[in-house]
Structure formats: structure tokens, C-alpha cells
Amino acid sequence: MGKKQLIMEKALELFAQQGFELTSVQQITEHCGISKGAFYLSFKSKDELILALIDQFMSQMISDTDYRVTTSQNDEKTLYEFYFTMFQSTQKHSDFAKILMKEQSQSFNKELVIKFHYYDRLLEKTILTLMERLFGEKIENTKHDLVYCIKGFISIYSELILFNNVPVDLDQLAQSLVEKTNLLATHATIPFITEEIFQFKRLTHTEVTIDQLLEILEQNLKDVEEPLEKESLTLLKQHILEPSLSPAVVEGLLKNIQSYPSCKWVAFLLRNYFKLENNEGR
């Protein structure tokens, strides 16, 4: 396990400098002081490595932020804390954040793209919940649009922090964005992203082949210990190969696995898969 961690850490440095495409496995192993073969004992492929990196950091970054936001008692300060935590994470994991920026739209690997979208949607959800809590009914028509503006702020200021070695005062940055967000929330009246566009956007972008899905399931089954989790996964796998369960049962099984952090991702994929299956017949 220590070796796996070593590879991830060293690879992270190289990916941040040169990007994923332009970093060879050779380079990574040299940087670690191990042989090429040893790399393939820890990871099935180079792709598996980057997927592991993304999972590790994204789930941490998002759960950090989500935790800060949902546990905050003082509404006054919540927005400030959201921004502050967000940029603090970015700074702390700057190597990873750089990769994220570089590889985001660029990618080729389908699973990678879906993964990015998944985490992006999680972040959107966190922001939306926060906005609804802070501004409630008043922003009913503009809330999705507001979420997008906030994402715009985050992306452009993150870029500044990461790629221009500017001395950054996170407190000042968070304060500044709190003011802007309040302004937009309380005064903006013309949304661009309406409920309709928001729904439209959700429909696109999510395809995995059955084979990919089964493989991911298989991988999960290996890593998982809890019997409840394991059985749910097995049943769901059988249901994919030969549909036999009622929608309610499927939904229940999904709920079962969803509560385990390591299964969140596969639960998302499965839910999506079954949703598309059902829509096919209309």
C-alpha cells in the first residue's frame, strides 16, 4: 500500500508540471526510484492511476467544503467559509488542482470525463443548497444562474492562484466574493440559466458501456468487505446481466450501496444506467 501512495504522490508532481499525456510511466517510475514492472503491480494501467488520483482528491475537496457548509450554524458566515475553504483546498492541493484545470475539458478517456462531470455536479449541488438556504424563495428564478456565476468566480480566481505566482490573501478574496454573491443574489433579475436549460444540461453527457460498468462493479466487489454492501452489488450485477428485479428493489439496493463512500461513484453510474434504460422505451 505504501508503494501505491508513493507512486500517486510522485506522479502528481509530474502531472502538474507536464500534464498527464506528456508524462510517461517511465518518468514516473524513475521519479519514484522503482522499476517499470513495480508500477504495474500497483496499477493496472496509467489511466487507472489518474482515476485514483481524481477520486482521492475530489472526494476530499468536496466533502471538506460540504462539511463546512452544512455544519455551519451562522448563516452570516457560511458563504465566507465556503469560499475560504474552497480556495484553501485549491492552494493546499495545488498540484492536483493544476491537473484538474489542465485535464478537465481536454480528456479522451470516457470514464475520466464522466468522473469529472460527476464531481462537478456534486459541487453544483452543494452550491445550490447553500444558495437556497441563504436566500430562499427570493432567488427562485435566478438560482441556477447564480450557481453558474459562482462557478465562474471560482474557476477564474483559482486559475489566478495556481498559474500566476501572485501573493494571495484568502481572507480578502473570500470577502470580496461574498459581497459579489450577495449583490447578484439580491439584485439580479435576468437569469440566463433557467430551470429549463438546467434540466436540458443534465440530460446530456453520461454514457458508459455495459462492459465498462460491469468491470467497475467487479472492481468494487473486490475492494468491499461489508456483507450488506457486497450482496447488494452482486444482486445489481445480476440484474444488469438479466433484468429480474422490480424498480423498487433496485432503488433500495442503490440506496444501500450509496451510503458507503467507496460505492458512491458506482451507485451514480448504476442509477444513471437504469434511468437511461427506462427512458429508452418511450
Add this chain to the structure above:
Amino acid sequence: MGKKQLIMEKALELFAQQGFELTSVQQITEHCGISKGAFYLSFKSKDELILALIDQFMSQMISDTDYRVTTSQNDEKTLYEFYFTMFQSTQKHSDFAKILMKEQSQSFNKELVIKFHYYDRLLEKTILTLMERLFGEKIENTKHDLVYCIKGFISIYSELILFNNVPVDLDQLAQSLVEKTNLLATHATIPFITEEIFQFKRLTHTEVTIDQLLEILEQNLKDVEEPLEKESLTLLKQHILEPSLSPAVVEGLLKNIQSYPSCKWVAFLLRNYFKLENNEGR
């Protein structure tokens, strides 16, 4: 010349789909129905191709926008027109815009990075001028920050337009952003990007080796016809190899070539080079 244009058009399609790295020269030539050798009659390398693409589109996009903004008589509508033109260009040249998003931060090739920064700075300048004209003294402390927010809006909504096939109402989008910009300009009081950070940011990011610079100069000398332009370039080249001209003369020569569109880029590089040279001695 027709062949060069053909290659650029076809390559653009492939780059937009797969990215620059993952598109081979072979693929491009097949897509064009020509041989590999023919490609190298038009372009010295694959890198030269993408640089040419960037020059072609970026200069067009920015001058389009700049023209609309500087010629607009009606201040009321100028901001609307800025946003509208910006997103219209993005939509019209969507293949190119996709490349831009994909390759922006990712890049490896030094000249490419510098080129992106150059055009980015041009856009910043256009936005800043517009803001100063519309809001004047009132935004003295917040203007650089405002420019950044606008860039954030543009980047996040462009992404939406390009990568989620959402039906887009550009009029609505422009209106929405005009309202937001006005809100921020008239009510925001806490800037993050102060004059100081802005200056700091300008100092970083611009290195070319002398050899690269000389090569680019050589290339320009070949393409250029006007005697005044040609002589200025020749003198500047000599001055790099063996400094002999006074600062005032250098500045004059730079002004000479700057007015020719084809030399804007090399003028920018030269000015930067001499600036760094002078700072070295402090």
C-alpha cells in the same frame, strides 16, 4: 496558399474533437486527402500549424470585439454588444474555441503559452478600456477586479455553450451579463485584484530564448514586404546580436513595426525582451 488553408480547416475539426496532442499529422493529411509530405510543404512542423491557427482566430476574434466596442457610439448598448459579439464569435468559431479551452493551460510549447498570454492580455485591455469608459472614476479601486469577474463570466458561459449542447439565446445571455456587470460595477466595494496584484501578475510569464526570438524575427523578415518595416526589423535584429542603439531609437523602431498587423506579435516579444534586459542590471 489554398492548400495551407485546407490543412488549417481540416486540422481544426480534428483538434476540436480530439485535442492537439492526440491528433496525428497522418490523420490530418488523410482527412485532407493529401500525402504526409505535402503537409510539410505548407508547415515546417505540427507546432507551426497550431500557432498559425491561434494567430488567425485570436486576432480576428479580438479585433472583432475591439472594433465593436471602440466604434459603438451609444454607451448604453456598448456593454451589451461586447458580450453579444464575444459569444457570437465563440459560437461561430466553436471548433477553434474548443481548442482554446482545451489547450489553454495545458500546453508544453513555450511559444504557445506566451501567445495565449499575449492574446489574453489584449482581451483584458479591451475590457478594461470599456469599463473605464462606462464607469469612469467610480470604479478606480475595483476596475481590475471587475475585469476578472467579466473574464470569469465569459469563460464559464462559453464552456456551457461549447460543451453542453444547450439551445442558447445569445440576446438573453448578453442582457443577463450586462445587468450583472452593472451591479458589480456600481455596488461592489471590496476588490480582490488591486493595482498591486495586477502589476505583479504582469511581471511573470514571459520568457523566450534569444534563439527563438531570432528565429521568429527571421520568419517575419521573410514574410514582410514594406521597406520601412523590413529595415526596422533588420536593425532590431542587429541590436539583439550586438546592442548598439539607444533606448529611444529602439522604442521608435518598435513603434514602426507595431503598426503592421503581421508584426504585432513580434513587437510584443521584442518589447518584453528589452524590458527584461534592462531590469537585469538592478
Add this chain to the structure above:
DNA sequence: TATAATAATGACTTATTAGTCAGTTGTCAA
């Protein structure tokens, strides 16, 4: 029509990559 000049070809070289696997080294229990 004959000749020169230019345009275009694609097999080839060289370099690099991800991934494999037969063999080596190290470890630890019997």
C-alpha cells in the same frame, strides 16, 4: 513536342510510448 521547374508522394528512419514477462532478489517459516 521536349525540357525544365515545381508539386506531391509514401515508404522509410528514428524516437518514444504503454504494457509484458522470464528471470532475479529478498524474506521468512520450517
Add this chain to the structure above:
DNA sequence: TTGACAACTGACTAATAAGTCATTATTATA
């Protein structure tokens, strides 16, 4: 000390890339 097992190695394969160049096709000119 021995033997069995896992951890590890790095030369190797197969695939693909950018860029070259001797050869051929096309066009212009005399």
C-alpha cells in the same frame, strides 16, 4: 540451511508518432 512465496526488475514487444527524402507526377515554358 532449505525451499516456497512474494516482491521486484528491466530488457523486450508492438504500436504509433514526427519528420525526411528519393522518386514520380504535373505543369509551365520554349
